Amino acid sequence: MQTDAIDTLTSHWLAVKQIKGLRVSQLLKILEFKSLPELFASDSTSLAGYGFKPEQINTINHINFAEIERLLNWQRQHSSHHIIHYQSEAYPERLKQISSPPLVLFAIGEPELLNQAQVALVGSRSASLYGQDNAFQFAKALTQNGLVVTSGFAAGIDGHAHKGALEANGKTIAVLGTGPDVIYPKRNFQLYQKIIDSGLVVSEFPPGTQARAQHFPRRNRIISGLSLGVLVVEAALKSGSLITAKFALEQNREIFAIPSSIHDPRSKGCHQLIQQGAKLVQTIEDLLEELPEHAKTVNLSLFSQNNEKNNKENFTSNELLVKLDYEVTSIDELVERTQQPVDMVLSQLLDLELQGLIAATSGGYIRLRRE
Incomplete structure (x- = not known):
């Protein structure tokens, strides 16, 4: 019975989601004195009195129940599938603070x-x-x-x-x-x-x-x-x-x-x-x-201590890394800056790349981490 009740409430929110152009503020004001079941049981005159436009009233009177059942079935397919509506316990409080919060969220994983x-x-x-x-x-x-x-x-x-x-x-x-x-x-x-x-x-x-x-x-x-x-x-x-x-x-x-x-x-x-x-x-x-x-x-x-230790080791002990920019630097430029043979520069670059400190690009190498 509890599952049926949850499905019923979710169904009503999925029905609300079908109403195009509905302002969240408008709906929340109505919900202060009307429940969703009462809202959907209202006649067209009453709905107009709540501020609904003719096309919105037409949607309320012709809800696509097949689509709602499709979505409920999706949720039932797997325990990791979740439909989270505005009144769900899992609905994020921070999201309620924004001007246009989504009325329904569809999620997979840990809500x-x-x-x-x-x-x-x-x-x-x-x-x-x-x-x-x-x-x-x-x-x-x-x-x-x-x-x-x-x-x-x-x-x-x-x-x-x-x-x-x-x-x-x-x-x-x-x-x-x-x-x-x-x-x-x-x-x-x-x-x-x-x-x-x-x-x-x-x-x-x-x-x-x-x-x-x-x-x-x-x-x-x-x-x-x-x-x-x-x-x-x-x-x-x-x-x-x-x-x-x-x-x-x-x-x-x-x-x-x-x-x-x-x-x-x-x-x-x-x-x-x-x-x-x-x-x-x-x-x-x-x-x-x-x-x-x-x-x-x-x-x-x-984290700070480890970073400081790693940075001191990585950035002060390698002359090549000190001379490598955060923008792409060519091999020729690195050879000129270090005044070292090309094979020695390439060997050091490979070591630095394996350490994850630099990356190879089409134009040369780039430094990845800051001091």
């Missing part, structure tokens, strides 16, 4: 993560190696300090943020611009499997919904809405990441940005955010000091 403290990492799909490494390392450090990492599952920065969190055996939430069962981009298939096994994928779009351009700005408001703050790792001036930052500002969330080369167009969005008041982030401490009640100070201390 309790939605109410845990989290930070969003966002950035360019065509990310530089420098940006990819920053996303990975910051996500890893955030999870080591007890925070969930939230991102949009896109190629580039998003994917590396999810991977960094998983590398540290931490938790990550992927907010999709598709249905929760649709993997986009396809090359993220293995990452998707790892996230649903030990994290959460969530969407306001029903199962089976394919990617559409207009879905992703809507997804971005959820990414920022779920989070305590948004870290923009790398972004151009016109990008979805700046849309997410704009939502974060409207939602009174913290905004952070990582600086980079003034010559890289993928950094100009971050620099603009910093000029407008976003906090410039160089280390994990820069971010966590704005979220002191959510940081595990013991872990932070250990």
Whole structure:
């Protein structure tokens, strides 16, 4: 009986989701004196009195029950499938604070993560190696300090943020611009499997919904809405990441940005955010000091000590690394800077690459980690 009652309430919220153009504020005001069953039992005159438009009244009178049953069946298929409506216990409190919260969420994985403290990492799909490494390392450090990492599952920065969190055996939430069962981009298939096994994928779009351009700005408001703050790792001036930052500002969330080369167009969005008041982030401490009640100070201390030790070893003991830029540097230039034979330079570059301190590109090598 309890399951039937839950299904009935969920069915009503799925019916509400079919009403196009319904303002959340309007619905919540009605729910102060009418339950959803009472609302759907109302006649057309009463519905008009509540402020519903003719096309909305027509939808209420002709609910697609077959679609509701399809979605309920999807939830019943597997214990990891969840339909989370506005009145569900699992519905995230932070999301209720935004101006246009989704009335229903579809999720696969661990829904309790939605109410845990989290930070969003966002950035360019065509990310530089420098940006990819920053996303990975910051996500890893955030999870080591007890925070969930939230991102949009896109190629580039998003994917590396999810991977960094998983590398540290931490938790990550992927907010999709598709249905929760649709993997986009396809090359993220293995990452998707790892996230649903030990994290959460969530969407306001029903199962089976394919990617559409207009879905992703809507997804971005959820990414920022779920989070305590948004870290923009790398972004151009016109990008979805700046849309997410704009939502974060409207939602009174913290905004952070990582600086980079003034010559890289993928950094100009971050620099603009910093000029407008976003906090410039160089280390994990820069971010966590704005979220002191959510940081595990013991872990932070250990992370700082380990970083300091590693940095001293890595950055002061290798002359080649000191002479390698954060932008692509050619072999010829490195030979000239170090005044060493080519074979010796290549040997050192291989060692540094195996340590994960540099990466090879088509034009040479690039340094990945900061001092």
